[in-house]
Amino acid sequence: MELKANVPSGPIAQKWSKHRFDMKLVNPANKRKYSVIVVGSGLAGGAAAASMAELGYNVKCFCYQDSPRRAHSIAAQGGINASKNYQNDGDSVWRLFYDTVKGGDYRSREANVHRLAELSVNIIDQCVAQGVPFAREYGGTLANRSFGGALVSRTFYARGQTGQQLLLGAYQALMRQVGAGQVKMLSRHEMLEPILIDGRARGIVARDMVTGKLETHLADAVVLATGGYGNVFYLATYAKGCNGTAIWRAYKKGAAFANPCYTQIHPTCIPVHGEYQSKLTLMSESLRNDGRIWVPKKAGDNRPPHQIPEDERDYYLERKYPTYGNLAPRDISSRAAKQVCDEGRGVGPGGLGVYLDFADSIQRLGAAKIGEKYGNLFEMYERITDEDPYKVPMRIFPASHYTMGGLWVDYNLMSTIPGLLVGGEANFSDHGANRLGASALMQGLADGYFILPYTVGNYLASTKLDKVDESHPEARAAVAAVEERMRRLLSMKGQRTVTSFHRELGKIMWEHCGMGRNKAGLEQALQKIPALREEFWRNLNVPGSASDLNQSLEMAGRVADFLDLGELMCLDALEREESCGGHFREEYQTAEGEAVRDDERFCHVAAWEYAGEGKTPIRNVEPLVFEDVHLQTRSYK
Amino acid sequence: MSGNGKSMNLTLHVWRQKNASDKGRFVTYQAKSVSPDMSFLEMLDVVNEELTQKGEEPIAFDHDCREGICGTCSLVVNGKAHGPRTRTTACQLHMRTFRQGDTLVIEPWRAKAFPVIKDLIVDRTALDLIIQAGGFVSVSTGSASDGNAILVPKDDAELAMDAAACIGCGACVAACPNASAMLFTGAKVSQMALLPQGQPERYLRVRRMVAAMDDAGFGNCTNHGECEAACPKGIKLDVIARMNRDYLKASLMGVEESKGGGGAG
Numbered sequence: 032m033e034l035k036a037n038v039p040s041g042p043i044a045q046k047w048s049k050h051r052f053d054m055k056l057v058n059p060a061n062k063r064k065y066s067v068i069v070v071g072s073g074l075a076g077g078a079a080a081a082s083m084a085e086l087g088y089n090v091k092c093f094c095y096q097d098s099p100r101r102a103h104s105i106a107a108q109g110g111i112n113a114s115k116n117y118q119n120d121g122d123s124v125w126r127l128f129y130d131t132v133k134g135g136d137y138r139s140r141e142a143n144v145h146r147l148a149e150l151s152v153n154i155i156d157q158c159v160a161q162g163v164p165f166a167r168e169y170g171g172t173l174a175n176r177s178f179g180g181a182l183v184s185r186t187f188y189a190r191g192q193t194g195q196q197l198l199l200g201a202y203q204a205l206m207r208q209v210g211a212g213q214v215k216m217l218s219r220h221e222m223l224e225p226i227l228i229d230g231r232a233r234g235i236v237a238r239d240m241v242t243g244k245l246e247t248h249l250a251d252a253v254v255l256a257t258g259g260y261g262n263v264f265y266l267a268t269y270a271k272g273c274n275g276t277a278i279w280r281a282y283k284k285g286a287a288f289a290n291p292c293y294t295q296i297h298p299t300c301i302p303v304h305g306e307y308q309s310k311l312t313l314m315s316e317s318l319r320n321d322g323r324i325w326v327p328k329k330a331g332d333n334r335p336p337h338q339i340p341e342d343e344r345d346y347y348l349e350r351k352y353p354t355y356g357n358l359a360p361r362d363i364s365s366r367a368a369k370q371v372c373d374e375g376r377g378v379g380p381g382g383l384g385v386y387l388d389f390a391d392s393i394q395r396l397g398a399a400k401i402g403e404k405y406g407n408l409f410e411m412y413e414r415i416t417d418e419d420p421y422k423v424p425m426r427i428f429p430a431s432h433y434t435m436g437g438l439w440v441d442y443n444l445m446s447t448i449p450g451l452l453v454g455g456e457a458n459f460s461d462h463g464a465n466r467l468g469a470s471a472l473m474q475g476l477a478d479g480y481f482i483l484p485y486t487v488g489n490y491l492a493s494t495k496l497d498k499v500d501e502s503h504p505e506a507r508a509a510v511a512a513v514e515e516r517m518r519r520l521l522s523m524k525g526q527r528t529v530t531s532f533h534r535e536l537g538k539i540m541w542e543h544c545g546m547g548r549n550k551a552g553l554e555q556a557l558q559k560i561p562a563l564r565e566e567f568w569r570n571l572n573v574p575g576s577a578s579d580l581n582q583s584l585e586m587a588g589r590v591a592d593f594l595d596l597g598e599l600m601c602l603d604a605l606e607r608e609e610s611c612g613g614h615f616r617e618e619y620q621t622a623e624g625e626a627v628r629d630d631e632r633f634c635h636v637a638a639w640e641y642a643g644e645g646k647t648p649i650r651n652v653e654p655l656v657f658e659d660v661h662l663q664t665r666s667y668k
Numbered sequence: 669m670s671g672n673g674k675s676m677n678l679t680l681h682v683w684r685q686k687n688a689s690d691k692g693r694f695v696t697y698q699a700k701s702v703s704p705d706m707s708f709l710e711m712l713d714v715v716n717e718e719l720t721q722k723g724e725e726p727i728a729f730d731h732d733c734r735e736g737i738c739g740t741c742s743l744v745v746n747g748k749a750h751g752p753r754t755r756t757t758a759c760q761l762h763m764r765t766f767r768q769g770d771t772l773v774i775e776p777w778r779a780k781a782f783p784v785i786k787d788l789i790v791d792r793t794a795l796d797l798i799i800q801a802g803g804f805v806s807v808s809t810g811s812a813s814d815g816n817a818i819l820v821p822k823d824d825a826e827l828a829m830d831a832a833a834c835i836g837c838g839a840c841v842a843a844c845p846n847a848s849a850m851l852f853t854g855a856k857v858s859q860m861a862l863l864p865q866g867q868p869e870r871y872l873r874v875r876r877m878v879a880a881m882d883d884a885g886f887g888n889c890t891n892h893g894e895c896e897a898a899c900p901k902g903i904k905l906d907v908i909a910r911m912n913r914d915y916l917k918a919s920l921m922g923v924e925e926s927k928g929g930g931g932a933g
Contacts, residue, residue, distance in 0.1 A: 082809040097730060098796050100836055101738040117816060153812075160812035162805045162865040164820075164829040171819030187815075189829060195737055196832060203804035210800035218793070241785055270732040305703055309710050310734045407833075411736060414760045415707075480809045528720045530713070574725045579687070580786045582728055583720065 032287060032640045034653040037441040038142040043659050044124075047146045050442070054485055055492035062087030065491050066250040068235055070222045070277055072099030074194075074472060075455025076256030077201035078479025079487075084208035086484055091248055092205065092214055093237055095221045095272055095585075100202040103258060103270040104475060107194025108315035108408065110178060110186035111158075111472040113151040118175055122183040124148045131470060132660040134180040134360055135435075135463020136612035136628065138290070138636075141659055142442060143461045147470075150477040155187055157480055161200040165189050176404075177320055178468035180360035180667070186469045191315055191408040197472055201479065220246070221585065222277045223516075224509045225253060225284050225451065228499050232451035236509045240585065243578040245510055247501045252450045252487050255281060256479065259434035259456040261294060263593045263600065264545070265537025267431035268300055268313040274589035275596050278438050278457050286446040287638035287651060289439035289459030291596065292604035295466055295613050296546050297432030298364035301415055301425075302384040311430040312415060314387065315408055316468040319357040321392035321401060322425070324348050324364075326385050330375035336386055336424050347371055355667040362465040362613045362626075363667060365429035369546050370624055372428075379426045388424035429546060433471060435462045435613065436603075439638040439653070443486035444478060447638075450494070452487060454478035459636065464612025517577045520587045525570035529586045532567050536560070536590070536597055544601050549617040553605040557598065564594040599639060599648065606650060609633045630662055675701045676768035680715065682727055683775045685784050692784065694773070704764035708751060709734060709741065711763055712774075728787040736760040736900065739835030742842070743788055744775040749839035749898040757837065757900040777838055779847035781885040792838050794884035795852060801880030802873040803856040805865050824862050831858040833901040843898035846887030851895035853881050854907035861914055871918035878915055 039050040057065065065088050069080040072094040080092040094102060114127035127148040132139060159165065159173070166174040166188050175184040189196040208214040219240040226234035226249065234249035260275035261267045282288045299314045325346045327339055347367055352359045359367070368385050371377065378384045393401055398421055402409065409420045416426075437459040444452045455475040462470065499506070543556035567590070575581040610619040610626035611633070619627040636653040678699040685692030697719075702711050709731050716726035732740040736757040743758040745751035751761045766772070774788065782790040820828075832855070840851035857874050860866030866873070889908060896905045 078809075085808040096732060096738075096740065097792055098836065100796075100799075101732055101740050103733060103738070106733050106735055106737050115815065153810075155815045156812040157807075157809060159815040159818055160805065160807040160865060162828075162860055162863050164825050164832050164859065164863065165815075167820050167822045167825040169822050171821050172816050189832075192737070192833065195835075196829075199832065203799060204809070206796060206799045207804045207806065209796075216796075218796075268735075270738060271734060272732050304705050307703065307706055307710050307714055309707070309713055312735045410755070411760070414736070414756060414762065417705075417762070417764060484809070524723075528717055530717060572720060572723070574720055574723060580728060580789065583726060 032447060032649070032651050034287065034439065034447070034638055034651055035441060036140060036653060037443060038140070039442065043142060043145045046142050047149060051485060054489035057488050057492045059087060063089060065089065066091070067252050067254065067487060068248055068250040069093070069254045069256060070235065071102065071256035071258060071455070071457070072202070072205065073102035073104035073256060073258060073455060074198055074201055074475030075479040076254070077102065077198065077205045078476050079254055079256060079454055079483040080214055081201060081204035081208050082480050082484045083487060084213035086488070090208070090214045091217060091250065093217045093220045093222055095219065095240065097218055099205055099216060099218065100199060102198060103273055104198045104472070105195045106268070106270065107472055108191045108313065109317035110176065110188035110193045110469040111154065111197060112178065112185050112469040113155040113187060113473070114148055114185060115152055115155060117173060118184045120183045122185050126183065127151060127185065129660050130181050131461065131467060132463070133665055134465055134467035136465055136626070136665055137463065137630070137634070137657060137662050138611050138655065139461050139463030140655060141657060146482070147461045147474060147477050150481045151473050153481055154473060154476045158197055158200050161204065163189060163196045163200045176317055177358060179316055179319065179358045179364070180355070180467040186317070188317065191317070191405055194472060197476065201476070222257070223280065223513045223588065225281050226506050226509045227284055227448065228503055228505045229497070231449045231496070233499055234506065236513050238513070241580050243576070243581065245513055247506050247510060249499055249501065249506070251491055251496050252452065254452045254454060254483060254487065255438070255457050256454040257457045259437065260593070260596055261431040261434050263536065263597045264431040264540050265533050266303060266308060266311050268297060268311050271310060274592070276589050276592045278453070279592040279596050281438060281446065281448065281451060283641050284448065285641065286448045286451060287439040287640050288436070288599060289636050289638045290436040290603065291600045291639065292544065292607060292614050293435035293464050293612065294431060294600070295361060295433035295435060296365045296429045298361055298368055298429050299387060299427045300430035300432070301412065302379055302428040304380065312411065313430070313432060314412060314425060314427055316361070318387060318405060318408065321404070322357065322387040322389050323391060324357055324385055324387055326371045326376040326378060336388070345371070345376070352667045359667050360465060360467060365546055366615060366624070368429055384426040384428045386424035387427045389420060390424070393421065433466055435460060435464060435466055439636065443489065444482055445486065445490065450490065452483060454483050464614055516588065517584065519568070520571065520573050520584060520591070521577060523569065523571045523573070525572050527570050528572060529583055529590050532563065532571065533586070533590045533593065535563055536594060539563070540597050540600070544604050547615050547617050548604050550605065553601050556601045557605070560594060560598045560601065567591065567594060602648070603637055603639065607633055607637065628664070634662070675703050676766070678702055678766065678769070679771045681771065681773045684727070684787050687786055688783055702763050704762070706763045707734065707759060708743070708745070708761040708763065709759050728789050730789045731759055734759045737835060739837035742777050742790060742837060744777065744842060746773050749777070749842040750900050754897070755900055755902050777842035779841045781847060781849070782838060782841065794886065795836055795838060795849070797884050798849065798853055798877055798880045799856065802869065802876035805860065806869060818864055820863060828859045828862040831855045831862070831903065831907050834903055835901055837900065839898045839900060840895035841886065843894040844887065845892055845894065846890060848889045848895070849881050849886040850889040850908045850911070851899060851903055853877050854911035855903050857911040857914060858907040861910060871914065871921060871923040874911060874914040875918050875923055
């Protein structure tokens with residue numbers, strides 16, 4: 032497989048402008064002759080569907096939820112970065128570019144990241160114009176706060192509901208186009224297979240989740256914006272429905288899967304509290320603007336937090352990383368939390384937690400001011416834990432939150448299947464091996480509003496596409512494959528529920544492919560997962576039928592794909608013999624426990640190619656070249 | 669996490685309905701060894717696991733984020749939309765709210781505009797139709813000016829954000845004796861009316877959205893205030909008053925569809 036990144040020539044700051052000129056355009060009058068399918072209605076999908084419809088393309092947009100407004104982008108709390116430099120504190124496109132490349136531990140494609148930093152400013156403008164109620168200063172200008180991995184204040188926010196407000200902006204733009212008849216919205220529809228004709232993506236097979244009917248939808252191009260696969264860990268901050276099926280089905284049809292082992296374990300989530308637990312809840316990174324993270328200095332110190340005197344507390348992030356302190360990047364903060372818990376200094380049940388303490392800030396600013404900034408988060412914490420964070424420190428622990436890996440895409444966001452473009456978290460994206468806070472919203476919207484509308488047009492204008500219909504053998508074969516898979520899932524009538532398999536897979540992944548990974552553990556996981564999969568396909572019990580709303584069947588299909596995807600993650604983690612960003616191989620660390628990268632051997636993207644059932648996939652490599660931000664050891668000390 | 673509660677046994681009367689045309693009925697289940705730290709939906713998960721083990725179809729209910737922001741969950745518990753705790757979605761409701769031996773009646777949203785799809789799942793497409801009618805600013809991608817070119821007084825931004833916090837769950841409709849969607853619609857109308865960006869289409873928007881609301885089969889507002897009490901995000905009745913003022917003004921001004929100038933196009 033050839034991985035052509037298609038990065039434009041010329042100086043980095045001019046690449047995107049040059050490319051926009053070089054790309055082919057579709058005559059405005061001809062745009063209505065083209066149709067585009069967008070799968071997913073979050074920030075990337077919703078924004079892309081709306082923007083392409085505004086241009087005049089016929090768009091069909093699919094989501095598994097009952098409304099596009101519910102996509103999980105809605106749960107993003109803290110904010111969105113933009114290099115506006117409104118604070119006059121030294122920000123610039125270049126600095127955001129630099130911070131993001133460094134934050135990603137030098138494992139992203141420079142040209143993509145620079146484009147992202149350039150577009151960040153347009154995103155804020157667009158969202159303001161849509162009526163997104165961003166936080167304001169008294170003079171009426173936009174307010175900012177700080178996020179991890181940066182020394183400037185460049186994060187725009189709407190209380191603790193930034194993702195919700197940005198998503199609703201995109202949703203409203205999408206609804207405007209649905210109302211205008213330019214987008215056909217298909218909610219409660221799940222994509223189960225892509226349709227390739229003559230090697231190009233020409234459609235999808237989707238299941239109407241209410242009637243169970245399988246539908247064939249054809250188009251001139253297909254955009255996947257279906258989010259990440261972090262639910263492979265079972266317990267995660269993702270919505271319960273988030274899944275990897277669309278990208279996994281595309282992988283099996285020839286789309287390369289890049290860096291599957293790059294997963295983000297977010298440092299500040301509410302700890303696990305029981306076997307029955309179904310998900311974990313994030314407490315925004317923005318809380319680290321005012322909250323201080325600590326554990327007792329002494330192992331096994333069980334006193335309640337207020338009884339532990341100041342000099343017996345270890346504010347370990349401030350101690351280890353004095354420059355960035357509590358705003359050290361996520362991978363580093365998570366690892367540090369794991370370290371202190373491994374030393375027996377964790378707090379709360381099972382010792383799997385650290386304190387996030389607002390006492391100092393409340394004393395300095397008053398409870399009212401803190402409430403204005405984080406009120407909804409404090410309320411959410413109280414609902415779940417029955418503890419009041421205004422009075423006692425929050426207890427937090429890392430949890431699966433985001434996946435930097437995803438389908439490999441070139442500079443145009445095109446996968447290795449022509450006509451199949453991928454946006455947002457679903458692609459392997461611009462975050463390298465670690466994503467900085469407040470940059471997922473930025474990337475999703477950059478892809479959706481400002482990149483895909485151009486690159487889809489370029490593809491359509493430069494490709495001759497034959498007319499196809501539902502009777503095409505490839506379309507029929509795709510439907511038949513989905514039918515057969517569902518028949519198998521329903522016919523076993525075994526002893527175990529889907530959830531029990533998912534939970535077991537999650538435990539394997541968390542133990543062996545979570546915050547710390549090593550060769551022996553990964554090799555074990557690569558034994559355990561196939562064994563679990565074998566049992567899954569023999570002993571699963573899915574009640575009900577395929578011709579009805581059947582939530583167990585929906586889940587079974589997703590878990591079946593997670594069982595495959597989890598295995599690829601472990602394989603990728605095993606092959607990458609270095610530590611970088613969220614991928615921490617315990618064999619490769621300094622005496623102080625910091626990650627040790629191996630730029631000689633691994634300064635590349637690993638893009639996995641499906642080789643057929645039961646065969647080991649092929650590891651292809653896209654070398655990464657750093658011309659503008661020079662490779663160096665990442666330091667936040 | 670409070671760690672003070674012992675596990676409890678509960679009796680559930682759950683609405684089961686095979687599909688839209690089925691009549692539906694209550695079925696009784698026992699939920700045993702429920703931990704007070706479970707969320708309400710996790711309690712249902714456990715019941716469903718048992719049903720599945722027995723080869724029965726689990727109870728279908730809508731849920732997704734399970735952190736109170738996506739607006740998917742939609743259960744009426746003991747006659748209250750989202751259950752007994754104020755400003756709390758069903759997914760954020762925890763079992764510590766209940767006591768050993770309690771009987772819980774669990775139903776779907778009940779409203780003409782929200783037909784039942786299966787068991788506790790309803791169709792809320794009608795809410796999307798209201799937004800399609802005008803719940804947006806007609807600004808296409810690329811045509812925005814610099815973010816700080818539009819100044820918004822802090823107090824206005826805060827009030828707009830209060831209204832924008834709506835999660836579109838439909839609890840207001842479920843709680844209203846008339847199944848009115850005035851709180852939902854008023855929230856979006858208010859958010860836009862409070863911001864400078866919303867001014868050009870302000871009066872046309874309110875006319876269109878109210879018309880769409882009526883068309884979708886929602887009832888009228890007769891000032892019961894149940895919507896405000898049920899809203900998990902604390903949206904205030906003020907948004908309805910603001911919408912009514914704007915609607916009246918739009919009527920007096922004679923704002924016509926034809927003056928829209930292609931707002932939706």
